[in-house]
Amino acid sequence: MATKEIADCLKALVPLATASLGLEHLDVDVDGGGRRGSYGPVPWVRIFSRHYAPTAQEGFYLVYLFAADGSRVYLSLMQGTSEFRAGKRRPAKDRDLIASRSVEARTSLRSMAGTSSDAENIDTIDLAADVLSSVGSESRRRIHNYEAGTVLARCYNSRQLPAGDGLFQDVIDMLPLLAYLYREPVALDLSRLTEAAGRAPQDVVNRAGQGVARLRQGRLLDPVIRKAIEVRAEDLAEADLHKWGWEVDRVGAYNRGYDLDCRNPDGRTLHVEVKGTQSHGDEVVLTPNEVRHNQGATGCVAEHALYIASEIRINHDNGVMASDGVGRWLRPWVIQSDDLIPTEYAYRPSEPS
Template sequence: MQARDTATKEIADCLKVLVPVASASLGLEHLDLDVDGGGRRGSYGPVPWVRIFSKRYAPTAQEGFYLVYLFAADGSRVYLSLMQGTSEFRAGKRRPAKNRKVIASRSAEARTLLRRTAGVSVDAENIDTIDLGAGALSSVGSESRRRIHNYEAGAVLARCYNGRLLPPGEGLFQDLIHMLPLLAYLHREPVSLDPPRLTAGRARQDVVEEADQGVARLRQGRLLDPVIRKAIEVRAEDLAEAELHKWGWEVDRVGAYNRGYDLDCRHPDGRTLHVEVKGTQSRGEEVVLTPNEVRHSQGATGCLAEHALYIASEIRISHDDGVMALDGAGRWLRPWVIQSDDLIPTEYAYRPSEPS
């Protein structure tokens, strides 16, 4: 425990040097970023962490959004995660929130915001469930276990590092540079595409140049976002159609007609099948559905066809010869019946009535 406590402090001290330089190079000084470490009662918490936070928007780990390095309980892996506070004030103390669905809903809402503002920069990250190893713990109480599961539900985006195969320091720093603008988007703060440069010392300049490279990639991702999204969509449909042809189905692509599904399929034996296709660069544990897609799959339209969902995950983007979507691992949900408990609400349309 003492060794772990020392390591956590060393990480925090290192980040306290790097974060202000990176923040300034990205034009994010207005976030007033700081670093602290914890994990409940110092080194005795089962999941230690080191967070990077805005003193304006997330002064404590119990509120707001922040970046955090979350260490699995057994030390086998660490996640760099965009995280939210997951506690509530109950019985006179700050305790882990009881309703984990509310936490998951806030995470999904944050991802929706980031997709709109940062686009492909979000899709390239993992948005899958993180695993902090609570199942391997036998000596922690129910409250600590709930806290760990809340951390997992509260992750908006996460990048996983194997504890024994960590990338070099430059790679870790580049990942942090990539995440910092996303934190600014969550705080609804402006992100400069032409960040200022610092000149105080050669070592600092090296860090700034790396930060500028990260911003350049972010800029390129935003500009190419519609092209990349289309390439991913077409690649996913290609994979689904290839499998359907093997099974004897005739396929028409009808996504452009806004029917609530993408592939209209007919089999020689008379069956019909409507397939909604989702493509992603992540592992595909969460996909976004439109109200029209939900309504159609739940039978509100009275459709008599069989319904299926095809998810093509881990699609790779190549820029070697233009923008090309490659690879992808497909899986089917068939028959596809959406349960209300599986849907996480992220927004509501509201039309206020006229005052009387």
Template sequence: MDDLLGKVLDLQGVWTASNTDEMRRRGVHIRQDLPALLKERSAGLADALGVSVDELGVEGRDGTGLKTEIPWVRVFGRERSPSATTGWYVVYLFSAGGERVYLSLNQGTTVWTGGEFKARKVADLQARVGWARPHFAEQTVGRTDLRREIRLDARTSLGRGYEPGNVIAIEYSRTALPSQDVLIADLLYMLGLLRTVYEAERLAPHIPGDPTPEVLEAERSAAVVAGRRNRREARPAPSGQGFRLTAAERRAIERRSVAAATAFFEAQGWSVKDVGNRESYDLQLQRGDERLHAEVKGTTSTGHDVILTRAEVEKQRQYYPDNALVVVHSIVLDRTSKEPVASGGVLVCTSPWSIADEDLTVISYAYRTALGGDAARRDLNAALNVATRG
């Protein structure tokens, strides 16, 4: 294995986007030789990652057509990271000039919204890195060879894009590549860290840097209703991504947010009535001659975006200034028990609440076709169709 890594590093020094003889040899090493060598150890790799052999993925890429500056070979869980653009994985990344290769716990740089892949911002990648590292902190005690930053010396934006996604890495110098036994031991160790991240992701209702769960669910629902297809997404989004909420989890979050809002208003002397089952708002408040109509939104995210229906927007505009928006964000969701339990959260109340058009983002449209007698377009601004930024 050390021999193959060395051969790839030597060919990095003559990289070109054209498919030269050198780049063809590099492609064979990346796409065939290295993956084949690793697959011979599938049982041990799968055991370290905590998945079945069938669930273990090993692949290498060096560019289709034009040759990429930074080739890679990754090891991953197929369900958690169905493509290199999504999820977490362990990957060999070769520096542009061939001076070094990294064994990096890294991540995909896009997120699937149900209609398209959206690129993650560098700040979001770094937020996810900050979330992941504490989960395996105990496993890294005593390892002085781990790097928090990697340097690929890439000239292309694609090549540079791997650097902010790095969670932790081991660096190997071309002039001091360790033996195959050491390389395999390091790979098993890194897969153990990845296993910890996978487990933490499975239990996390929201990961910093990820889009707001409710907005993603709305976008996906809108895409499904519209019959949107995307050939790049051959199967549903990976179940390991923490932003996916079940119906029971959504109910738990809703109950927690309404309870927090009720306690908040009662502490201020308001008489509170929960009318969410029959009105287009959640709480009806009275304090002497004062009246207030409150919309309550709960989320496990930081609450930058919440979903409003068309009816909610219209009602709150009608009730202004006797209205309020209560966002209970950063709710803690315990998924370990049979029934999810929501607790905690930070309450932010806006009252009076004026809804400006520029704070509304249309997620989908209803279009009246000629079959309906009118081909005019109309904006629904309805359930799962409008997001407002808090």
């Protein structure tokens, strides 16, 4: 099936899938790319939220990636893997940073009762870049970045791609994982799923229900509560920044390593990492991406600040509402290695010799 056919099929199915999961507000769309000779030798079809991943360079999204030798296709839950360099969007140079972000996201998904280790999901993909003899180093880097940027994926033989109902099933399975990384709640609407599933409604309903159940069995806070705390903390930080004359964009969804991108009239820029908590805020959790950005691994020249909103209260009387909060600024903010406490390590054992 050509990429255009897949994209057309998904454009019809994705609105039904998002409606069935209560995710219409993500404003999900489908587009395609690649197929540009040696510059873009890996074709792709992307399922993305216009809010959280407006371009293929930032945020998390689902994408069908076609191996360069035409042998297989992956449905990959992945992240943007490019950066703005020398006036153009180019493949990011720091592949270790991309891989660390993938590990971070995969670790988060593991909290959902084994989601990332399901039999149908794999952690690594191979897009057969080595078979391409005519592409340049930048195109080859782009392909390897796609591989490093994959959080988890499903693999299909390119001659045995699922039909429309199969595509629908796999998208239904993967969308809750994408929503989890967006910290968005999933509310399964069985009637909409049954209507949308067509020929095999019960199988789709059963499997989708299992996927949503995993979201509710995780060790982490319910996504609704986590989102409410995050938004409350950002509201408090943004109020201070506006009072001090800064313009603020919320960019946490784009996986840049900070939450607020700020500018003031004299041309200075400030990157703010925001942490919200119901505790006293004596200790906060930083991701590898946030640490690397703060310590200069990305070459960022902006000022850096940390805002901690502690003692946020959650009220369940009318849905989930976050209120109160005691704000504290660390500015300038420079992370010292001695201040970091390791809590876990991602380990991939090598094959026995």
